[in-house]
Amino acid sequence: MNMMERTSLVNKLCNHPNLHENLSTARLVEKITSTNEGVLTSTGAIRATTGKYTGRSPKDKFIIRDELTSNLVDWGLVNQSLDESVFVKLLHKVVAHLEGKSELFRFKGFAGADPDYRLPIQVINEFAWHNLFAKQLFIRPDEKELIDHEAEFTVISAPTFKANPEVDGTNSEAFVCVSFKHRIILIGGTEYAGEIKKSIFSVMNFLLPQNDILTMHCSANVGQEGDVALFFGLSGTGKTTLSADPYRKLIGDDEHAWSPHGVFNIEGGCYAKCINLSAEKEPQIYNAIRFGTVLENVVLDEDTRVPDYSDTSLTENTRAAYQLDNMDNIVEPSVAGHPNTIIFLTADASGTLPPISKLSKEQAMYHFLSGYTSKLAGTERGVTKPESTFSACFGSPFLPLPPATYAKMLGEKIDQHQANVFLVNTGWTGGSFGEGKRMKLSYTRAMVHAALEGELNKTETIKDDIFGLAVPLHVPGVPDEVLVPREAWKDTDRYDAAAKELANKFHKNFKKFTHVNREIMMAGPVYQG
Numbered sequence: 278m279n280m281m282e283r284t285s286l287v288n289k290l291c292n293h294p295n296l297h298e299n300l301s302t303a304r305l306v307e308k309i310t311s312t313n314e315g316v317l318t319s320t321g322a323i324r325a326t327t328g329k330y331t332g333r334s335p336k337d338k339f340i341i342r343d344e345l346t347s348n349l350v351d352w353g354l355v356n357q358s359l360d361e362s363v364f365v366k367l368l369h370k371v372v373a374h375l376e377g378k379s380e381l382f383r384f385k386g387f388a389g390a391d392p393d394y395r396l397p398i399q400v401i402n403e404f405a406w407h408n409l410f411a412k413q414l415f416i417r418p419d420e421k422e423l424i425d426h427e428a429e430f431t432v433i434s435a436p437t438f439k440a441n442p443e444v445d446g447t448n449s450e451a452f453v454c455v456s457f458k459h460r461i462i463l464i465g466g467t468e469y470a471g472e473i474k475k476s477i478f479s480v481m482n483f484l485l486p487q488n489d490i491l492t493m494h495c496s497a498n499v500g501q502e503g504d505v506a507l508f509f510g511l512s513g514t515g516k517t518t519l520s521a522d523p524y525r526k527l528i529g530d531d532e533h534a535w536s537p538h539g540v541f542n543i544e545g546g547c548y549a550k551c552i553n554l555s556a557e558k559e560p561q562i563y564n565a566i567r568f569g570t571v572l573e574n575v576v577l578d579e580d581t582r583v584p585d586y587s588d589t590s591l592t593e594n595t596r597a598a599y600q601l602d603n604m605d606n607i608v609e610p611s612v613a614g615h616p617n618t619i620i621f622l623t624a625d626a627s628g629t630l631p632p633i634s635k636l637s638k639e640q641a642m643y644h645f646l647s648g649y650t651s652k653l654a655g656t657e658r659g660v661t662k663p664e665s666t667f668s669a670c671f672g673s674p675f676l677p678l679p680p681a682t683y684a685k686m687l688g689e690k691i692d693q694h695q696a697n698v699f700l701v702n703t704g705w706t707g708g709s710f711g712e713g714k715r716m717k718l719s720y721t722r723a724m725v726h727a728a729l730e731g732e733l734n735k736t737e738t739i740k741d742d743i744f745g746l747a748v749p750l751h752v753p754g755v756p757d758e759v760l761v762p763r764e765a766w767k768d769t770d771r772y773d774a775a776a777k778e779l780a781n782k783f784h785k786n787f788k789k790f791t792h793v794n795r796e797i798m799m800a801g802p803v804y805q806g
Contacts, residue, residue: 278365283459286372287431290401295380297405299423302412302569305382308405315406319583321568322597324575325406330467331574331592333475334451335674337467339364341456349483351679363446364454368463370445374438375403382408385426387416388477390611391541394490394534398477399428403435410470410571413598415477416545430460430480432473438465455479455677470573470598474548475675478532481543483677491535491686494672496520497528497542499613505540506729507533509671510622511650512594515703517549518718519622519725521561526608529601535616535690542611547604551575551595554586558718565603572597615694618729620701621671626651626663628705628713629762629776632755633724634746635733638691639800641698645670646684646790647783647801651704663710665779667786681792699728700746707765709775716759723754743776745803781806 290296300308306323309315315325339359340350350356375381382402389395400411411432418426439450451466453476462476482492495509496516506525508516517530529542530549549562551572556563566572566584573596576588586595601607621644623630636644648671651663669680676683691698703721707713727733727749738747739761748761758764766772780802787801 278361278368278459283461286368287461289372290375290381290433291383293376293381296383297380298383299385300382300408302409305405305409305412306569309409312405314404315571316577316582318572318577319581320566320570322566322570322572323406323409324572324577324584326574326591327468327470330451330469332469332594333471333674334449334453334467334469336448337451338453338674339455340677341454341458343456343458345457346677350677355673356677359446359454361456361458364456364463367440367445367447367452367454368461371433371435371438371463371465375401375433375435378403384408384411384415385423385428386411386418386545388481388543389534389541390416390543390545391534391536391538393538394485394488394536394541396430396481396484397426397428398430398432400432400434400473403437404468406571407434407436407470407473409569410598411473413569413571413600414474414544414546414548430462430477432462432464432476434464434473436465436468440466457483470571471548471596474544478543479675479677481532481534482675485534486678486682486686489686491683491690492543493533493535494531494670494675495533496530497533497540497613497616498522498525499528499608500525500729503614504617504729505613505615506618506620507540507616508620508622509645511648511652511668511671513550514622514624514650515721516622517547517562518559519721521559521604523561523606525729526606527601527604528608528611528613539612539614540616541613542601545611546598546600549597549599551584551586551597552589552593561604561606562597565599566597567599567603570597570599570603615690616696617694619691619696619698620725620728621645621698622701622703623650624663625649625702625704625779626665626710627775627779628707628709628766629772629779630700630702630704630744631741631746631748631762632702632706632716632720632759633728633733633752634700634741634748635738636698636700636746637800638688639796640746641691642684642688642793642797643787643800644700645687646680646793646797647786648673649783651710665782667782681790697728697734699733701725706759706762707767720755720759724752727752743773743780743802743804745801777804777806780804
């Protein structure tokens with residue numbers, strides 16, 4: 278397929294006789310409710326359900342192998358390849374499918390808050406609620422920007438088109454196909470809206486590093502003195518929750534880039550987990566859910582339409598998508614200076630990692646490349662209980678390039694800007710999952726606050742015998758016995774066994790990083806099983 282054919286196919290959709298372009302939020306809500314795609318809740322938000330796909334479907338994601346990607350992409354189980362000819366046939370089918378729809382929806386906007394590095398995008402949907410989702414999550418153009426807007430990447434989303442794996446070359450009925458040559462993302466077979474957001478993130482993770490811009494799966498905020506903090510972590514580790522701080526302004530909750538100017542948000546909204554959400558624990562997120570917000574798979578009271586955030590009968594991966602300006606305490610535009618503090622978040626289900634530890638430069642590189650956490654229920658299809666996982670750079674599902682590319686850039690920036698790095702465990706304490714308890718959010722907030730305020734830079738620490746981490750012995754607002762995980766367990770022998778098992782997992786995983794220097798290689802757990 279040449280560029281002319283590609284343009285012709287996209288234009289077929291853009292010239293659909295009943296295409297709705299950049300509709301207002303109110304008109305999108307009217308469309309959604311009138312066609313029963315979703316219902317209006319007591320908060321004013323729209324609630325939609327996504328059927329059997331209630332999380333990302335990583336086994337159904339593909340990057341098209343061609344002359345642009347063949348020698349750059351880190352091919353494997355995460356970045357699965359699909360032949361260009363297969364993609365072209367599938368694209369023709371999807372376009373024909375959408376042409377037959379009575380109406381389509383188009384959003385034109387941007388990815389990237391810094392005008393110097395932003396990507397003009399368009400999202401074409403068959404569902405109005407998916408279009409509202411895109412409007413909430415991406416950066417919305419003003420009137421002049423909309424007139425001059427020329428999309429450089431197109432997302433085509435057709436949830437009701439089900440692929441035939443034997444004919445279409447996919448792994449199931451669902452597919453997310455990214456073609457950098459043709460600048461198209463093709464999504465079908467799944468109603469989970471998160472695929473739209475994350476596919477654009479994957480695109481930015483391919484394009485920006487080639488221009489020496491580090492892309493990061495992290496949240497970010499800025500203090501009253503202009504000090505910037507980054508929070509790295511996979512879904513469920515607390516990026517959104519911990520970056521929503523009443524004493525700091527939010528830059529963004531999930532996707533950022535680090536340029537020569539500083540940090541900027543890739544998105545224009547937040548995609549917050551809603552499980553057990555309450556006004557008491559997370560007031561900023563709770564209050565952000567209002568008219569225009571999209572609630573995904575949240576259970577409602579049948580009569581009052583009041584959301585029940587504790588009900589997981591549809592999924593544990595309940596979500597709220599809302600614009601950044603739904604929150605009171607934000608940076609506008611979503612651009613700030615260079616980070617002073619970097620926090621790696623992990624939800625350790627083994628209950629053995631310290632709740633907070635200060636990392637040396639080499640330890641920071643080791644743990645960034647490792648990207649350890651416990652994959653929590655609901656974040657991916659088929660995950661029903663925590664599973665230990667190592668996701669390089671805390672975001673390997675979204676990184677087309679080799680992890681070393683991002684790690685090298687991060688290390689250089691840590692050196693250049695003298696950023697302090699901490700590892701924070703938001704997972705279990707006093708025992709493993711099923712026996713111990715999840716770390717209290719109030720304790721985690723106190724530890725993060727101490728790190729951001731510089732209170733841990735000179736505090737007394739103890740070296741963890743198994744993980745080799747520098748663990749502070751005192752943190753204001755946190756009981757001392759919580760800080761050293763071994764002391765929080767009733768059975769220290771069981772703790773030792775569980776910690777050594779986790780250390781072995783670290784060592785086994787890190788063997789794949791054969792080109793790192795010895796200092797980084799030796800910065801992992803001390804225990805050698």
